[in-house]
Amino acid sequence: MTRERFEDLAEIYGGDIARWPAAERDAAALLMAAEPEFAKAALAAPADLDAVLDAWAPMAVSHQLREAVIAAAPSARPARGGVRGWFWRAGLGAGLAAACAAGLVVGVRLSDVVVQQDDTVSAVLSGYDDLSDVVIGEGA
Amino acid sequence: MDLGDPDEALLARVGEGDPAAVRALVARKLPRVLALAGRMLGDPAEAEDVAQETFVRAWKQARDWRPGVAKFDTWLHRVALNLCYDRLRRRREVATETPPELVDEGPAPDRGLQARDVGLRVASAMRGLPDRQREAVSLCHYQELSNIEAAALMGVSVDALESLLARGRRALRAALSDMVEN
Numbered sequence: 001m002t003r004e005r006f007e008d009l010a011e012i013y014g015g016d017i018a019r020w021p022a023a024e025r026d027a028a029a030l031l032m033a034a035e036p037e038f039a040k041a042a043l044a045a046p047a048d049l050d051a052v053l054d055a056w057a058p059m060a061v062s063h064q065l066r067e068a069v070i071a072a073a074p075s076a077r078p079a080r081g082g083v084r085g086w087f088w089r090a091g092l093g094a095g096l097a098a099a100c101a102a103g104l105v106v107g108v109r110l111s112d113v114v115v116q117q118d119d120t121v122s123a124v125l126s127g128y129d130d131l132s133d134v135v136i137g138e139g140a
Numbered sequence: 141m142d143l144g145d146p147d148e149a150l151l152a153r154v155g156e157g158d159p160a161a162v163r164a165l166v167a168r169k170l171p172r173v174l175a176l177a178g179r180m181l182g183d184p185a186e187a188e189d190v191a192q193e194t195f196v197r198a199w200k201q202a203r204d205w206r207p208g209v210a211k212f213d214t215w216l217h218r219v220a221l222n223l224c225y226d227r228l229r230r231r232r233e234v235a236t237e238t239p240p241e242l243v244d245e246g247p248a249p250d251r252g253l254q255a256r257d258v259g260l261r262v263a264s265a266m267r268g269l270p271d272r273q274r275e276a277v278s279l280c281h282y283q284e285l286s287n288i289e290a291a292a293l294m295g296v297s298v299d300a301l302e303s304l305l306a307r308g309r310r311a312l313r314a315a316l317s318d319m320v321e322n
Binding site for chain 2: 014021052053055061069072
């Protein structure tokens with residue numbers, strides 16, 4: 001880095017090389033090490049200006065402003081609560097109950113069919129073509 | 141170049157409505173936004189309005205934020221600066237009709253230069269800068285953005301930013317010459 005560039009950077013970015021562009025800092029540090037008196041003189045005036053500028057403190061955030069900003073923030077998507085949630089849950093419960101009831105009815109009817117089929121199968125297996133031909137108590 | 145955004149994870153939680161994330165993001169960013177608006181506008185009430193409006197826009201963005209497109213901090217600065225420029229423009233329009241009241245911000249004769257007086261002098265000197273120079277000094281000196289970030293925000297080259305900074309700092313030094321030792 002040339003002396004001129006060092007002075008330019010001090011003029012532009014101030015007296016603290018930590019605030020200088022990252023790509024220039026190493027070269028600036030080398031120059032400071034090689035020519036400490038020059039660097040000290042070049043940084044003095046910009047550093048004084050920095051100190052004066054820093055006397056202007058930033059505005060403090062008031063409690064009111066902070067709370068107003070937070071109040072405007074997005075809230076979590078509501079869980080299914082309140083009246084709508086109650087109806088939703090009630091609907092789900094009713095649906096499940098209806099499904100159970102329907103299952104029960106279908107099950108009972110199916111069991112009747114299965115019993116009838118079982119009787120038919122038993123008759124076929126025992127050599128009868130038609131259960132109506134069976135006369136209970138008749139001898140051979 | 142590091143493209144990682146340190147605010148991205150927090151912002152995602154804000155988008156989901158996590159109240160702790162909202163408070164954390166406000167703690168992290170509100171002082172920066174308010175400081176920038178305060179320095180650009182020099183008016184506490186207007187600066188608070190700008191900060192609040194900036195966050196209203198941030199909250200709208202939070203759910204739809206697309207990672208990797210821009211850093212959130214840079215985007216937030218851009219929004220705040222645009223809002224500041226809107227107000228400065230309006231102020232100029234009004235100023236042509238009603239000249240602003242001049243306030244003597246020099247040190248009071250009986251108390252010397254206190255820190256608060258220095259701050260007021262600096263504020264006055266900053267207000268005297270052209271808008272673009274004030275923006276450059278605010279972003280680089282006070283907001284501590286890198287030259288690349290500041291140039292991108294202002295839509296200028298790094299060379300142009302450096303020119304604005306050099307002219308701004310020279311004007312400040314001249315305005316504050318009685319307080320700068322060297």
